[in-house]
Amino acid sequence: MPRFNNDQVSAIIWFASGGFIAWGSAGYGLGSLASPGSGFITFLAGLGICFFSFIGLVEATLRQRKGGRWKPVMKGLDWGKAFLVMGALTAYALLLSRLGFIICTTLFVGFMLRVVKPQGWPVVIAGGVLAALGTYGIFELWLQAQLPRGPLGF
Amino acid sequence: MDFFQSVLMGFQVALSPGNLFFCFVGVLIGTLVGVLPGLGPVAAISLLLPTTFHITPVSAVIMLAGIYYGAMYGGSTTSILVNIPGEAASVITCLDGYQMARQGRAGPALGIAAFGSFIAGTLAVVGLMLVAPPLAEMALKFGPPEYFSLMIVGLTILTFLASGPMWKALLMACFGLFLGCMGMDSIMGTTRFTFDIVELSDGFGLVPVVMGLFGVSEVLLNVEQNLERSIFETKIKNLLPTGKDWRDSIGAILRGSVIGFFLGILPGGGATISAFTAYAVEKKVSRNSKNFGSGAIEGVAAPESANNAATGGAFIPLLTLGIPTTATMAILLGALLIYGTQPGPMLIKEHPDLFWGVVASMYIGNAMLLVLNLPLIGLWVKVLQVPYPILFPLILLFCLIGAYSLNNNIAQILFMVIFGILGYVFKKFQYEAPPLVLALVLGPMLEKALRRSLLYSGGDPAVFLTRPISAVLLLIAFCLLIFPLIPRLKKKGPAFAE
Numbered sequence: 001m002p003r004f005n006n007d008q009v010s011a012i013i014w015f016a017s018g019g020f021i022a023w024g025s026a027g028y029g030l031g032s033l034a035s036p037g038s039g040f041i042t043f044l045a046g047l048g049i050c051f052f053s054f055i056g057l058v059e060a061t062l063r064q065r066k067g068g069r070w071k072p073v074m075k076g077l078d079w080g081k082a083f084l085v086m087g088a089l090t091a092y093a094l095l096l097s098r099l100g101f102i103i104c105t106t107l108f109v110g111f112m113l114r115v116v117k118p119q120g121w122p123v124v125i126a127g128g129v130l131a132a133l134g135t136y137g138i139f140e141l142w143l144q145a146q147l148p149r150g151p152l153g154f
Numbered sequence: 155m156d157f158f159q160s161v162l163m164g165f166q167v168a169l170s171p172g173n174l175f176f177c178f179v180g181v182l183i184g185t186l187v188g189v190l191p192g193l194g195p196v197a198a199i200s201l202l203l204p205t206t207f208h209i210t211p212v213s214a215v216i217m218l219a220g221i222y223y224g225a226m227y228g229g230s231t232t233s234i235l236v237n238i239p240g241e242a243a244s245v246i247t248c249l250d251g252y253q254m255a256r257q258g259r260a261g262p263a264l265g266i267a268a269f270g271s272f273i274a275g276t277l278a279v280v281g282l283m284l285v286a287p288p289l290a291e292m293a294l295k296f297g298p299p300e301y302f303s304l305m306i307v308g309l310t311i312l313t314f315l316a317s318g319p320m321w322k323a324l325l326m327a328c329f330g331l332f333l334g335c336m337g338m339d340s341i342m343g344t345t346r347f348t349f350d351i352v353e354l355s356d357g358f359g360l361v362p363v364v365m366g367l368f369g370v371s372e373v374l375l376n377v378e379q380n381l382e383r384s385i386f387e388t389k390i391k392n393l394l395p396t397g398k399d400w401r402d403s404i405g406a407i408l409r410g411s412v413i414g415f416f417l418g419i420l421p422g423g424g425a426t427i428s429a430f431t432a433y434a435v436e437k438k439v440s441r442n443s444k445n446f447g448s449g450a451i452e453g454v455a456a457p458e459s460a461n462n463a464a465t466g467g468a469f470i471p472l473l474t475l476g477i478p479t480t481a482t483m484a485i486l487l488g489a490l491l492i493y494g495t496q497p498g499p500m501l502i503k504e505h506p507d508l509f510w511g512v513v514a515s516m517y518i519g520n521a522m523l524l525v526l527n528l529p530l531i532g533l534w535v536k537v538l539q540v541p542y543p544i545l546f547p548l549i550l551l552f553c554l555i556g557a558y559s560l561n562n563n564i565a566q567i568l569f570m571v572i573f574g575i576l577g578y579v580f581k582k583f584q585y586e587a588p589p590l591v592l593a594l595v596l597g598p599m600l601e602k603a604l605r606r607s608l609l610y611s612g613g614d615p616a617v618f619l620t621r622p623i624s625a626v627l628l629l630i631a632f633c634l635l636i637f638p639l640i641p642r643l644k645k646k647g648p649a650f651a652e
Contacts (some may be wrong), residue, residue, distance in 0.1 A: 005582075006583055007583075010583045010585070014325060017329075018328070021332055021347075024347060025346070026190065026341075028344060028346050032613060033608055033613035033614075033615060034608065034609070034612055034613025035608075035609065035613070036604070036605050036608055037342070038341075038342045038344045038346055039598075040344065040605070041331065041335050041597075041601040041604070042331075042332050042335050042336075042346060042347070044331075045328045045329070045331040045332035045335065046328075046332065048324070048325070048327075048328030048330070048331070049325055049328045049329060052321045052322075052324045052325035053321075053325055055321045056319070056321045056322065056325065058479070059319070059321065073157040073582040073583070074220070074582075077378040077379060078377075078378045078379070079378045080378075081377045081378050082374040082375070082377055082378045082578065085373065085374055085377055085550070086374065086571065086574070086575055087255070087549065089370065089554070089567075089571045089574065090568070090571055092554060092567070093554075093564055093567040093568050093571060094564075094569070096564060097564055100651075105551065105554075106552075107546075108550075109547045109548075109551060112546070112547035112550065113543065113544070113547055116377055116546075116547075117377065117542070117543030117546075119543060123544075127544065127547070131547065131548060131551055135551060135552075135555055139205075139555055139559060144208060145208070145555070145558075145559035145562075146559075146562050147205075147555070147558070147559075147564075148558075
């Protein structure tokens with residue numbers, strides 16, 4: 001069992017992030033009260049993150065002493081599917097300009113239908129193609145959004 | 155222009171064929187997202203925001219507002235028929251609505267929810283028409299220090315938006331403030347925290363952030379669970395409530411409308427708290443209080459009226475002061491800024507067509523919702539049967555296209571995915587996204603107002619306390635911060651319950 005509880009872990013990460021923001025902001029110049037610099041507000045935001053995460057850390061530590069332990073955030077869940085979706089979204093972003101909207105979208109929706117919550121092949125193929133063509137019709141043809149074209153010109 | 159001329163002009167704008175169409179589309183989509191559990195108005199508005207960039211601001215706001223109040227109507231359907239609230243604001247409707255359905259009275263429950271929502275929505279629109287213009291007139295006296303103090307009030311509101319610990323809400327607000335100020339400094343012209351990424355020179359856009367935090371993260375959380383839905387098999391008949399149903403409900407509807415409207419105006423009140431409060435009040439004052447929880451029609455009428463009236467009330471601080479009091483309003487504020495319209499006291503004077511057109515469209519939209527919700531109830535029940543495995547790829551696809559079409563840039567999709575993952579982690583560790591979004595939207599305005607005030611006063615921070623309106627606003631902000639601590643101070647027993 002981890003030594004720290006959830007809020008202690010997250011508060012420590014936030015404290016470090018706030019410190020980084022404040023340090024980075026100082027580099028942009030804090031200016032003076034009469035003429036605040038570019039880093040003034042982000043510096044205050046960074047300090048605020050440090051301050052509130054410190055309060056959270058104290059609160060979580062007091063709670064830990066009274067028995068507040070780490071609660072698993074993935075227990076009993078099929079978290080692999082969430083990671084598959086994250087991977088598919090990233091792949092979609094990276095492949096969109098190379099494959100074009102229609103091919104990329106058909107593959108993406110098909111993958112979601114087949115792998116994440118498995119459906120039969122007819123649903124996968126029909127779902128992928130219909131979703132791609134339907135959204136192409138709405139966004140490209142009707143709303144005139146310029147969706148990327150692939151090597152085949154669509 | 156006097157009041158009646160303004161109202162007339164509003165109806166002329168709202169009744170134009172284009173705006174009628176977008177009003178219809180908005181309430182239709184709103185009802186749909188209200189019916190579908192797991193997809194709320196915040197996510198729906200985030201998903202559809204990019205599609206509105208191709209239409210006029212008036213039509214866009216009419217449609218987005220329609221989604222908001224339409225979702226409140228739709229949310230009751232799932233509460234009554236499935237015992238699953240489509241919206242957080244409809245949670246309390248489950249108690250008596252589902253019991254009525256089990257007793258074979260699903261029809262009157264759905265009917266009174268729709269009629270109550272219509273009456274409350276109409277009363278809220280009238281209230282909005284009467285309260286907003288004088289409030290905006292008063293706010294015209296504001297200078298940069300007053301605006302800064304107003305933004306501080308806006309940011310303290312977020313302590314009410316979050317249901318978890320206050321330190322988490324304020325921490326998220328600070329993070330949102332940081333994100334909002336990333337990119338180009340509008341006064342000095344320097345770029346901040348862009349890490350040499352050209353796409354970050356304007357900072358993070360609202361659309362990828364809200365789509366990621368509300369749309370993608372919600373899907374990520376849902377796919378790792380096995381969501382099963384079962385619809386209570388009942389024949390829906392007699393949608394029109396009887397005379398007795400009306401006698402039992404009319405008081406509840408009127409009280410719910412008043413409670414909802416005023417709680418909707420207040421920071422953090424929103425539709426959910428309004429519905430709970432209206433239910434609690436009704437249970438206290440009703441002659442039928444012992445039947446609450448076992449199928450009392452007042453237990454459906456009061457919260458459903460309140461959550462609809464609250465949506466009307468929530469528009470008042472947004473349109474008159476430029477202060478959003480809920481996450482949905484924060485996104486609408488961002489949308490108005492994207493359309494090049496500054497919400498606030500000048501809105502009514504500079505864009506009367508937008509203000510009065512939207513207000514009039516809300517009245518028309520309420521009438522449309524009555525028609526959509528009663529005869530089409532069978533259709534909405536069918537929609538409920540769409541399995542989530544089919545639905546979630548479409549939600550993701552809308553997110554992807556929405557983020558891309560913002561400025562035809564792949565980087566926006568990547569930003570959305572990053573915020574989706576962040577939103578997923580935030581939810582795992584119980585950090586709530588609405589304070590972040592509110593601060594993200596208010597951040598740049600707050601920075602500008604602060605720096606202008608300090609430049610104007612020669613660096614004297616006392617300017618915020620010596621100007622009466624600013625001082626009063628800061629006092630209000632202070633009270634808002636202290637107010638949530640009072641119950642905690644009074645609370646006995648363990649201070650830190652896990």
